[in-house]
Amino acid sequence: MKIKRSYILILIVVLVLVLAVRYFTSPKVKSLQVKETKIENRVVNKTVSASGAIKSKSTVNLSFPSTQVISQITVKEGEKVTQGQILAYLESSIQYQSTQAVRDARDIVLRKRDLFVSDRETNEKTLGGSDQYEIRLRQYNEEVSQAEASYQAELARFQNYYITAPFTGTVVDITKEVGETAATGEAIIKMSNLEDLYFEINVDQEDYGSLKIGQSTEISLDAYGNRKFQGTVSELSLYAGDIGDFTVKIEFEESGEFLPSLGLTGDAKIVVDTTSQEVPSLYYDEVFYDEEDRPFVWVVRNGYLSKYPVEIGLEGDIYTEIKSSPEFPIVIGLNQDIELAEGYKAAIVPN
Template sequence: MMKMIKNKYFIIGAIVVLLLLVISISMCGKKNGNETKTAKAHKGLMVVTITSNGTIRSNNEANLAAAGSGKVEKIFVDENQAVDKGQVLLELSSYGQAEKDYKRLAALGEKGYVTSQQVELAKEQWENTFIKAPFYGTIAKKFVESGEMLISGTPAFLLADLNDMIVETNIDETDIGNVKVGQAAEVSLDAYKNVKLTGRVLFISRSSLEVKEKGITYQVKVKFYPVSGVTLRLGMTCDVNVKVAEKNDVLMIPYTAIGEEEGRNYVFTVEKNMLKKKFIVTGLENYDNTEILSGLNENETVIENNTSKLKDGQKVKIK
């Protein structure tokens, strides 16, 4: 009697295990079925862009510093004030005496009592006591106040031409070879979500910038066209998309459909519910698709993912 009960429990347990196994296989099949995707090789326009982060700057800006050191006596401008080329922005406390010395020696020089070198030295010492604007622009930043000590070479102002704005961005060395002056670019501003600026590549640096976290990059400047009602400010952040290639009537498939074997690219096509492995030659590629130069025809169906797990001749069921 005890033996029959044990056999009964054994049979029930085996049935339960079998049911769980069937359910598990069924669920795995559904899961794999949901993950498997197909796509058709199709022709269309392919646009290849390089994307990077950028910053709004002026194409003509400079930190202005006095050549001499001393106490700041007078400041004639405020931030956001427009200034003309040659306008005096700041004077040091030694300005007055240096000016007198220069004028006195200049007068003596006209009479031949001092050399021209002495006059030039006095003029240089006088010019070291004030700061002039080297070009028309706006005082974007003021770094000193009256009464403070200013050390020679220390910036006192940031002067920028706000009528000549650009985007500065750093492009990775793996992409910089595809970037050319004159290429079209699109700028998306973080401050204006619905605004896109269009422009062109203005400048590509020949010298690299080494950033430890990001590797080697090169500075690129993009000149864009202004948009009415959009106030741009120095330092605004943005995304830059540089169009490096554009080609029409391109045969393409999703890049996820492509596998690699010993340096050769391949895809799996579906023919009469059976997989066929085909080696292909690729061309342009962007964030979504890859150009097919040979090995595949238009409207052929390819498996879009999990190519490394598939086999040539494997049967599939495409819904």
């Protein structure tokens, strides 16, 4: 009897184990909580975004073409200047004296010729006639031309000792002080035209292919928080930069309330495609794709989750255009960590 009891106990244990294995390994219908989402009419936009900064169409770093001590800086940062205005001098007393001497020599030759011309009648008699007079006048004119050429050459050398404004604008930076030595080609003064600013970004080759002149742009500047500014694409570079990106210039739209400042940074969002008007749409993450990249949405059909193929239009940044509407409730999971699958029971939770 004891042996039979042992066999019975062993049989019971084996039976329990078999039932447990079958329970945990047999397919079961799971139940998930989901929430319903609705197709709504909205404008769908696809954009290209990039960071950038405000720049001026006319910006230049000014330097001296020779090395010397700075004698005078006649402007301050933020000061408006006019084209041709002298902005800074180098120590140039020796060069000034040399230029002055050459100018005096030119003026002497000019006065001799003018006196000769003013007393033509007397000079013709003295020289023996008009032909001899014309020969001597040509000699004077040649001397004047040579003296003028010498003076212009000396003046050009003297001009190396000062900086002038190449256009009307504003001094935005001064890197040296009076008494310091300015090296040849070293930037001393930076000036820009602050009335002709634009926003510049760089985009990669993939995004560059969808850009066109005139596309609408929304600009967010770091200094202005959530405030948005409107602009349009005004220029696209014709070649890639050193790292393979392309430069894009964006003009600000006229606004009496906004005065852009040089150097402000921010982000630009260029609308590269749009539905223009409101169309049926879902949020981009409410549309899914199968292994063959065919779009579908999750629906609840007779209490169970099911994939429902849909036809889509423009895939925007936030919304995706839906061209076919299922007759069943469209749902999404309450928990993004749980992957939905066909055959699950679905409990729609009220929004």
